[in-house]
Amino acid sequence: MLSYGQKKSIQAQVTSHTISIDGKLDEPAWENVPIATDFIMLEPDNGKAIPYEKRTEVKVIYNNDAIYIGAMMYDNEPSKILKEISQRDNFGTADLFGVFINGFNDGQQDFMFYVSAADVQGDCIMTDANGEDYSWDAVWISKASLTENGWIVEMKIPYSALRFSGENKQIWGINFFREIKRDRYKYTWNFVDRKIGTFTQQAGTLEGIENIKPPTRLFFMPYASYYLNASDGQKTYGTIKGGMDIKYGITDAFTVDAILIPDFGQTKYDDQILNLGPFEQQFNENRAFFTEGTDLFSKGNIFYSRRIGGAPSIDPSLNENEEITELPAAVNLVNALKLSGRTKDGLGIGVLNAVTEKTFATIKNTESGETRQVIVEPLTNYNVLVLDQRFRKNSSVTFINTNVTRNGHVRDANVTGLAWDLNTKANTYSLYGNVKYSMINDIQDKNGVYSTIGLAETSGNYRYSIGSDFVTKDYDPNDLGINFYTNYYNFYGNANYRILNPTKRFNTFRINYNMYTEFNKESGKLQDNSVNANLNLTTVKNNYYGTGITFYPLETYDYYEPRAANRYVAIPRRIDTWGSISTNYNHKFAIDLNGTFNVFDQSDRLTYGFDIGPRYRFSDKLLLNYFFSYIRKNNNKGYIDQIDSDNNATTPNDIIFANRNVITYSNTLGGKYAVNSAMTINLAVRQYWSYADNKDILILDSNGDLNPYPQYTNNKNSSFYSWNADLSYSWWFAPGSQLSALYRNNAANFERVIDKDYRHNVAGLLNNDALKHIFSISVKYFIDYNAVKNKVRKRA
Incomplete structure (x- = not known):
């Protein structure tokens, strides 16, 4: 051997x-x-x-x-x-x-x-x-x-x-x-x-x-799509789109990809949730252009491609007696281009550029009926540059820059980073880290820094890692990246043991021990502190089992949930536990089970939930799987509002919390029928419902404690439910060429009044006029320039 x-x-x-x-x-x-x-x-x-x-x-x-x-x-x-x-x-x-x-x-x-x-x-x-x-x-x-x-x-x-x-x-x-x-x-x-x-x-x-002489690497992928939409009893026929993707090999190592007149109409739907937290929901990227071959652009973790063609960045200002009657949920992409490759000396170069169109919202005067349009996103250019130098076959140093330039006197942004991953010759130890600097040009400019460094042993049965992060208050990469937490420093460590060869009982076995401590950079208050141990193993029969427990032994302070500068809420001590089972998928019937139980050092405050996911393979062609999830948070404490304490905007607002029960249900059904290896029919259905039922209203004190505030009477209950169903057909009729047909229906609704009748809730959503139906068919065809050239020559 x-x-x-x-x-x-x-x-x-x-x-x-x-x-x-x-x-x-x-x-x-x-x-x-x-x-x-x-x-x-x-x-x-x-x-x-x-x-x-x-x-x-x-x-x-x-x-x-x-x-x-x-x-x-x-x-x-x-x-x-x-x-x-x-x-x-x-x-x-x-x-x-x-x-x-x-x-x-x-x-x-x-x-x-x-x-x-x-x-x-x-x-x-x-x-x-x-x-x-x-x-x-x-x-x-x-x-x-x-x-x-x-x-x-x-x-x-x-x-x-x-x-x-x-x-x-x-x-x-x-x-x-x-x-x-x-x-x-x-x-x-x-x-x-x-x-x-x-x-x-x-x-x-x-x-x-x-002595090979590779042909010219030039490929065209024209496509055409047809969409039929139906909702509220209105139908729109004849929506036809067309465009082309181009790939060109500048050299044997570098390729340019360009997308002209993009069409993302058949992209997988987003799994939206009831988001009660202080941060936006982060979505997966499902658009092929922004996922294919983008490993270089992930360096430094400052690029979040969903910003391109995402929601408008400007909130329109309303005058008295005005309301927004039309606000686009996303900005249209005009075109995009990326270049990537690596030289023989190990220098990787990546460039991505995209342009989105000027976007307007429509505002109506409720008294006169007059309407006006205001810009909610100007013509915008997004750019990413990556230079990644590899050396000694196992190490790299990377320069990254992202830039967002908006037309006119509107917010611009730039982030520059340097990242490194250094490994010993024998690949036994790794030193990694990065330094990133953000600059925002707006009404008030701000600059910030994010830095991290870590050391890890990366070989053997016993391994460990230690590291630290330092983030200033004004670090902000969110115009073309995504980052939630700032203004802190932390220390963390991990030690783990694993078997490298099977035993009589286990194919795999690993124990992890983790410690994490985080402090607010300005006040020095403890923001997070945890000790975690978890076990993951696979038996010789290839069934997976996992369990873990996390202790939060000290009271900590959350500076994000109050949504106001220099305010925080005290988070009590707690214990989180989880367990997981996944049986061998080789069997026709298999099942996944997950459970969580979290208890707080606070009266009657706890969280528990479970997931169950059976799957059955009827044949080599037909597979069905189902997944049900239930989570309940009892006496959860969360932000709901701010009010002027004395009707004077110069004084700090009173921050209102609620003591609430939060319950979430989710049902997902998936299916696949394969006609053959090139042709499949797929089903994906998701029903989601989550609500927050406020029991008591609380006010946040300056010391982070919550006290009763019964004089607040606004209804801030939340109920969000959604439905998505996709039935699709895919046929790869030639190399790189695909015909796809999709039927989709979806609906979503948010209310302050909670209807706790589950069946009535779901049925009401499906029978609602807001339910949208979309049928689309798309054809893309891969054309190799060399194949066309050779055919022309033969005919000549």
Whole structure:
């Protein structure tokens, strides 16, 4: 068995033969090609050789267009090979083969290509810092087929899907992967030692690729969409949209992506909640342009792409007897462009630029009926620049800058950061951190600093980390980033133990111990203090169990919930506990169970809840899953209002809290039917209801205590309920080309009067005129400039 630092090598063989990607490996080009074999277990029994009866043999050939991978996965029980058909990038319960390629052989970033035994593709970009990013999609061809001896995968990966230098003689980092799903055993060709805190640096090498002349990397993806909307008894027909995405390879390593006339109408809906806290709800990014290949832009954690095309940034001012009759929920994106890549010397460059249009709100005078329009978002430019220098194959220093420029005398913003991730040669210790500086140009300028530093041991059974953050009061990256907490400094540490090889009872076993302490930077008051221990394990039958407990042994002070400068509310001591069970998904029936119980050192104040998520796989084509969540907060204390204490705006406001019960229900139903590996029908339904029932009104004292305030009589109860349902059809009819149809209905409502009849609540929402129905169909087609050029030449 190889030890850490030793690398296997395989020789690629050039071919002039035509290769048909049919999962058979019967062309002459595959004969007499060197074989990569002798796979070694990654997990659970790290380092154990693969049994001979399940041996894996991989071959690599190439030409000027692409690299070809042929793999034979032997299995002495072929009838037991799991092969659930699923969507792209979601392999379900199926055996898996993968190839991981690093064109620069620098141990920093792998391009991963997977094929399941059900012939489903998946691809991602992998870094040790960020893990696997499946939002990245490449255009490549593969075919899997079952045989009497196991199964075969044949892959064609065009050079356009990779990044490498322009040298005549190529040496790439490469590893091959196999998962035998029924056993949950994972193997790699080159040994990956789990005692070492890195994956990408433990690849083998691919040699023999020489004098290739990759074609021009120019791709067009035109698309057209049709939308039919219905709500309030009104229908709109004939809404047609069209546009194009363009990808152009400036060099072998750098690519420009541009989106012209964007259309995000089929983007997944947001899971909105009743947000009673002082901060906005953070949403996932579901727009493909802002998720694909954006690993560089995540450096420093100052870029939140949902700001682009998000809600307007200016609140319109109203005169007496005026009301807002139309306020767009989001700003339209005009166009966007991104450039990314890495030089042979390890310098990664990322540039993202986007422009959003000028946006207006309509305001109506309730007496005269006259209307006027006011700007709520001017023409705005968003820009991100990243320079990431890698060195010694396992370390990096990164410069990041984000900038928002709004047309006219409106708020502009800039954030600049320097981040570092330094690792020892043996990958046993890591020193990481960053310094970020924000500048806001507005009516009143403000500048702020965020800095962090940490040290971690990253190898072995026992590992630890320590670190500290320092954030000034005026640090504000929120024009193109997202950050909630400022004006503090903290100290934190972690120690953990894990097994690296299975025992008689456990495949995995890990215990964590965490400590965290945070102080307000100006007052020195304790804002947070916790001690946590948790246990996570997987049994030899691949059932997961987890539990944890967190102690908050001291009273702390929350400077955010009062929503006023220099005010705070005292948070009592408390204990939080949780437990979790997830049974083996290999079984047709599996279930997830989660429970929480939190008790406060305050009369009758506690929180408890549970989740239950059964799932059933009827066949390799049909899967249904359901998830129910219930959370109850008894005697929760939270902000509801501010009032002028003496009708004088120059004096501090009285801050009003409520003693309330907060109850939340959530039901989610998901389903998938796969016609084949290229065509699926998917169902996603979410019903959500949360309400806050105020029992007693409280006023916040200057010392952070809450006292009764019965003279406040405004109704500040909250009830928010929503419904979202998506039924979609997806067909990948050609490489990179997709037809999708979507039927969606959704509704949401917020009220101050709480209707506690659950059935009546849900039925009222579905029968409400606010329920919107949308049907859309979209077609995008991938066009390779070289394929078009070759066809034209042949006809000529």
